[in-house]
Amino acid sequence: MTETDTETGTDADTAGTSIPGALTALLLLSDGRFPAGGHAHSGGAEAAVADGRIRDAAGLADFCRGRLHTAGLVAAALAAAATAGLDPLALDAAADARTPSAALRSVSRRLGRQLMRAARATWPSAGLDALAAARPRGAHQPVVLGLTAQAAGLPPSAAAHAAAYESVSGPATAAVRLLSLDPFHAAAVLARLAPQIDATARTAASAAHRARTHGVSALPAASAPLLEISAEDHAAWPVRLFAS
Amino acid sequence: MSVTAAARIGAARDRYGGTALPVLAGAGPLALRRTRAARRGEARVTVVGAMSGPLGGDRLRIEVDVAAGARLTVDSAAATVSLPGRERRQARYDVRLTVGEDAELRWLPEPVIAARGSDLRMTTRVHLAPGARLVLREELVLGRHGEEAGHLTSRLTVEQAGRPLLDQELAFGPGAAPGWDGPAVLGPYRGVGQLLLVPGPTPGPALPLPPLTSRTALAGGGVLLMSLAPRTAFAQSAAAEVAAAEAAAAEAAALTG
Structure with missing residues (x-):
C-alpha cells in the first residue's frame, strides 16, 4: 500500500504532493463530470426545497453550511482515514453507525459502488480490489473515495478536501435545477463557503490522524436531524428528480 | 465552586427471578431512589436532582451496570437544566451504560434543557x-x-458485542459549528428527541408517524425513532410524539408476537 500521509492536513499538502500528477488527480476526482454517479443526488436539497427549507440562494448557503459541518465533516474524516491506511471494513462499519437513516445508508453504498467502478478503471489498485471483493454490493462512498485518493497518490488531507467539497457541491448544483436558481449565485454560495470547506477538511484530516492511534471511534460523528428525518421521507416519494 | 460527582447503579438477577440492586450509590446532585417497578422481575431507579445543575465546570458521571439476566429501568424525577454557573467553564455529564447477556436496560431520563x-x-x-x-x-x-x-454537545455511542451500532453527535447553541440552526440540521426547532430500541420490534403493519419524526432500522440491528419539536414545551410535543411512537412500536411488537 502506498503510504503518502503527512502530518495533519494543511493547505500546502493538499495542493502539493511529490507524486507527479497528484494535483490533477484531485481535480479529476472532484470534477462533477467524473463518472461516479453523484449528479443524480441532491444531498437532501430536493426534500429541503419541497418543504420550504430552501427558497433562495441564502437558504442554500445555510443548508450547505449545516451539511458541511455535519455529514460533510463525517464523510471527510472517513475518507481521510481510508487514505491514511485504516482498516476499510472498520471504517465501513463506522459509517453505518454514523448513518442511522436506512435510506441514506443505501444511497451511500450505491454511490460507493459507482465510484468503485470508475476508480478501478481510472486508478487500479490492490486496495480498491480488496474492498470491492469484501463489499460486492458497495462500500460506503467516503471509504471508497479515500482508497481512490490513495490509489491516485493523494494524501489523506486531499481525500478530506474532496469529500468536504462534494458534500456541498452536490446540493448547490441540484438547487440550480430545483429552484431554477441562477448558476452564478450557486457558484457564489460555494465560493463564499470555501474557507469553511478548507477548515472542515483540515479538522477531518486531523481526526483521521488521531484515529490511527485512538481507533475509528475517535472520528467525528456530527449528525443533522433534518437531513436524516427528511431523507427517510424523500425515499418514499413516488416521483422525484433526484435519487436522494 | 464546581462539583465532581459519580453515581453508580449495579443491577443483578436475584435467586427469585427478580432484580436486586447490589450497588446504589448516589453522589452530589445525583441522588438515587429505588422506586416501584412497573413490571415483574424488574428493578427501577429514579434519579432525583438533589440540587440544580449541572453548572459550568461541574463534572457529573453516572455508571450503570446491568448484569446478565437482570432487568432495570432508570428514569428521573425532573428535567436536567444545564445552567451557566459562576465559573465560565464547560460542564461535563458522562453516562456509561453496560448491559449483560439477556439483560435489559430501559434508560428513560427526562429532557436535558440547555x-x-x-x-x-x-x-x-x-x-x-x-x-x-x-x-x-x-x-x-x-x-x-x-x-x-x-451550548450543548451530546454524543451517543452504542456498541453491541464490540461492534458499533450507533454513533451520533449533536451540537447546538453559541459555539457550535455554523449551520446548526439552519435547514440541514435543526432549523427553527427547539427540541430533538431520540428513542433507540434494541432489538427493534418485529416489523408489523406500517404505523403512521407524527410529523417531523422518522423511524429507521439501524444497520447492526435495532430501531431508532427521531423527532423534532417546534417549541420548548417539549414535554407536550416531541416527548409525547416519541412516547406515542414508542407505544406504536410496542404495539407492533405485540401484534407480531
Missing part, C-alpha cells in the same frame, strides 16, 4: 453484550421557555 449561557458536553456510551436489550431515550431542549439556547 439554558441560555450554559455550556455542557454530554457523552453517553453504551456497551451491550450479545442478546442484551435496550430502550434508550434522549431528549434535548434548546433553552427554557422564550430564551435562546445554551
Whole structure:
C-alpha cells in the first residue's frame, strides 16, 4: 500500500504532493463530470426545497453550511482515514453507525459502488480490489473515495478536501435545477463557503490522524436531524428528480 | 465552586427471578431512589436532582451496570437544566451504560434543557453484550421557555458485542459549528428527541408517524425513532410524539408476537 500521509492536513499538502500528477488527480476526482454517479443526488436539497427549507440562494448557503459541518465533516474524516491506511471494513462499519437513516445508508453504498467502478478503471489498485471483493454490493462512498485518493497518490488531507467539497457541491448544483436558481449565485454560495470547506477538511484530516492511534471511534460523528428525518421521507416519494 | 460527582447503579438477577440492586450509590446532585417497578422481575431507579445543575465546570458521571439476566429501568424525577454557573467553564455529564447477556436496560431520563449561557458536553456510551436489550431515550431542549439556547454537545455511542451500532453527535447553541440552526440540521426547532430500541420490534403493519419524526432500522440491528419539536414545551410535543411512537412500536411488537 502506498503510504503518502503527512502530518495533519494543511493547505500546502493538499495542493502539493511529490507524486507527479497528484494535483490533477484531485481535480479529476472532484470534477462533477467524473463518472461516479453523484449528479443524480441532491444531498437532501430536493426534500429541503419541497418543504420550504430552501427558497433562495441564502437558504442554500445555510443548508450547505449545516451539511458541511455535519455529514460533510463525517464523510471527510472517513475518507481521510481510508487514505491514511485504516482498516476499510472498520471504517465501513463506522459509517453505518454514523448513518442511522436506512435510506441514506443505501444511497451511500450505491454511490460507493459507482465510484468503485470508475476508480478501478481510472486508478487500479490492490486496495480498491480488496474492498470491492469484501463489499460486492458497495462500500460506503467516503471509504471508497479515500482508497481512490490513495490509489491516485493523494494524501489523506486531499481525500478530506474532496469529500468536504462534494458534500456541498452536490446540493448547490441540484438547487440550480430545483429552484431554477441562477448558476452564478450557486457558484457564489460555494465560493463564499470555501474557507469553511478548507477548515472542515483540515479538522477531518486531523481526526483521521488521531484515529490511527485512538481507533475509528475517535472520528467525528456530527449528525443533522433534518437531513436524516427528511431523507427517510424523500425515499418514499413516488416521483422525484433526484435519487436522494 | 464546581462539583465532581459519580453515581453508580449495579443491577443483578436475584435467586427469585427478580432484580436486586447490589450497588446504589448516589453522589452530589445525583441522588438515587429505588422506586416501584412497573413490571415483574424488574428493578427501577429514579434519579432525583438533589440540587440544580449541572453548572459550568461541574463534572457529573453516572455508571450503570446491568448484569446478565437482570432487568432495570432508570428514569428521573425532573428535567436536567444545564445552567451557566459562576465559573465560565464547560460542564461535563458522562453516562456509561453496560448491559449483560439477556439483560435489559430501559434508560428513560427526562429532557436535558440547555439554558441560555450554559455550556455542557454530554457523552453517553453504551456497551451491550450479545442478546442484551435496550430502550434508550434522549431528549434535548434548546433553552427554557422564550430564551435562546445554551451550548450543548451530546454524543451517543452504542456498541453491541464490540461492534458499533450507533454513533451520533449533536451540537447546538453559541459555539457550535455554523449551520446548526439552519435547514440541514435543526432549523427553527427547539427540541430533538431520540428513542433507540434494541432489538427493534418485529416489523408489523406500517404505523403512521407524527410529523417531523422518522423511524429507521439501524444497520447492526435495532430501531431508532427521531423527532423534532417546534417549541420548548417539549414535554407536550416531541416527548409525547416519541412516547406515542414508542407505544406504536410496542404495539407492533405485540401484534407480531
